[in-house]
Amino acid sequence: MNLLEILNLDISFPGRAGRVQASYGANLEIKQGEVLCLVGESGCGKTILALSIMGLLPQNARINGKILFNGQNLFSLQKKEMRKIRGREIAMIFEQPASCLNPVLGVGEQIAEAIRIHENCSRKVSRKRAVDMMGLVGIPSPHRRYCQYPHEFSGGMAQRVMIAMALVFRPLLLIADEPTTALDVTIQAQILDLLESLITQFNTALLLITHDLCVAARMGNRVAVMYAGGIVEKGQLNDVFKAPGHPYTQALVKAASNEGLVSIPESTELSLLNSGCWFHLRCPLAQEICTQKMPKMQGGVCCHLC
């Protein structure tokens, strides 16, 4: 059985010129322990998708569809029940880790707090567990650094703290939204190594969101390519990157590989797409049918012509 199943997820927001659709009938599956990479350009809706899994979308979002976690529809849960799952069974880490930590609280306390909330243990116990976890993620002298404040941590160290916070309960699913984008290249590799070793150790599934195909290639088993709120292609990572089916994926792979920079024509505003395939305005292969009907996912590719 799949750990996480997203079924026909539609998410829309009120915008200046009508509603903006951030997700069109998204379908996604993640198995226990596997790594699924969600790739796409900035603004294509990857983060919104992730936040919807966590139940952290703003109040004005209108949602249709289901997200099944271990068979349970997350949208049908009460707030209290969702809070129990959040941080404990599904955890998330974000981009720009330094800004994700409360500047006026000690770093260790922020980890310990999560422990106390979910497990109702004493300050002493939670502190010990937090220190242990900090050591596990590779923070040197965790006892001393427990009391320090976020501004005393570098970007890479801050992300380690976030990882500690997220994985302290050995969650079933970790969502990582562009975890290394804001970091130096050398630090990126370290963080990715850390993530890899920990999720293998804990058998945690990982939904890795990134716009960097190299990162995806390094980490993932499977990949889903997203464009303008729709998932245009998904499948085994090696297969998709070696022989991409959808025109968009093809362009992405070409751009990322050594065949030189291939430009994809100007990007579109999400709200301008009314009908048809999301990509038709930029697709070199677009036909009449592409402007009228939304294609269905067949064999892992969502396209009329493939």
Added chain:
Amino acid sequence: MKGTGDTMIDIVLTFRRDRLAVFGTAILCLLTLIALLAPYIAPYDPVELNLSQRLLSPNIEHLMGTDSVGRDILSRIIYGTRTSLMISVVVVIIEVVFGVLVGTAAGYLGRAADEILMRLVDILLAFPGIILTIVIVGLLGSSVMNLIIALTAVGWVGYARVVRGSILSIKKELFIESARAIGCSKLRIATHHILPNIISPVIVLATMNMGTIIISIAGLSFLGLGVQAPTPEWGIMLNEGKPFMESAPHLMIFPGLMIMVTVLAFNFLGDGLRDVLDIKTIIGS
């Protein structure tokens, strides 16, 4: 870049969407008109005594009633608008000029000049504004001139700090470097690049400040310092109305209402300006 025609249109359009700000501007225009046309629209002479008509409630002949010596309150309010607005405008202009000069000197010349000037500012700021104003007027004697002196002596400080702050942050901005690299003279940099970016926070501050100044003027006059009777001024009218609070409350309700409406209008305008200009200012906040 600020100052081009396009940006101006943008500013005006964004401003128009803020209904409160537009409302405030409308009120202020109305008040300015009243102030300018006072001699023509006031139904009666504001200082003429008429003891047979004392303490009348608002009626057809006297829309706001009469005060303790029979003067028409509406006319006094109209002339009071003139008094308040004129004094405040003078005060703000002097404060801005002085504050911008000092602030620019501190920000641009840097180091020693900055330190000295800012210490001076700090010393002035050691005294709460109103108290210093009251004391200065109290010592110099009650008159409009002394009121203006007292208010400006205390108020210029805010502008100096704002201007200095803006200059210090602009100095670090990259576009100054590039301007110098192209070969702009120091003067040109000052006028074309620095000045436009100082103007918006100064304008916002000035607008909000007008409200405070009007309340200060009224307050000081209320205390008997500043504008002297029989000049019509809202604060004086409040003071005069105080003993008759029970029997003739309208004496103090109308002047107070005018003060509040005027200050509200300035605050609406200031809020709106701040929202609009913040987007356009290159420094931002």
Added chain:
Amino acid sequence: MAKFIALRLALTMVIMLGAAVLSFSLLTLAPGNPAEAILSAERADDPRLEEMEIFMEQHGLNNSMLVRMSQWFRMLGRGDLGTSLKTGEPVAAELWARFPATIELALVSMFLAVFIALPLGIVSAVKQNSILDHVVRFIALGGVSMPNFWLGLLLILFFGVFLGWFPTYGYGSTPHLILPALTLGTGMTAILMRLQRASMLEVLNENYIRTARAKGLNEWRVIGKHAFRNTLIPVVTIIGIQFAHLLSGVVIVEQVFAWPGIGHFLIDSINARDYPVIQGFVLIIAFFFVLTNLVVDVLYAFLDPRIRYEGNR
């Protein structure tokens, strides 16, 4: 942290020194002859020249500026603020006697303001654009635009005269405090409400609030523990500054309510041309103002760990 406080203290000393000079110099603004002013206030006819001379000698008003200024500083060193020209009592004693009434009023006003404004500001931000939010913003805007002496008069009219619930002037029991405290506190309440709301709105958009929610914390804990402490940084600063401003707003409010505090005393002294009192008053107020700012700065550093360390670099 200690280094930070020491630095600020040193700066405060310098400012107080300057303030002392300034408060002395204020006296030179007074036009005319103080002897003439005081003496003529006491009797119907003009004082004779010899009388004025004697008066000037007695009070050392004949000496040069520098001499008088050094005299002033020497007095300050002893804690002596001079003697009231009107009552003959030491200025320090006169001020001290009236101080408690003013402090009482100021503190009560401040507490009222803080306990009304902060919760309302928080709720207003959390339930943005709700009816409560609009009401709060409306009151805040009104409070800032209303002259507090007018509000005082209105409160007297309504609660004191029409309803008769509270006494309208004078000093004594708790009911006497209510109307003046409400009047004095309104401006501060309005400003604080706006600020708390703005600060909270800003903080709620920060990334670390999203993290807190992602950890599974319930919303009230997120607001109370994570958000609120971050909003305090600007809010506390303003509370401090506003308290100092309360001390000056007190002057007008005490007039309106005939409250026997130092503000009232100042106005009386100005009308009586009692210069030593005015001089002493200005200095004392400056002292408290500067002290309040210092306390606020230290509190600020305490609340925001980032500031503490900047002093050490």
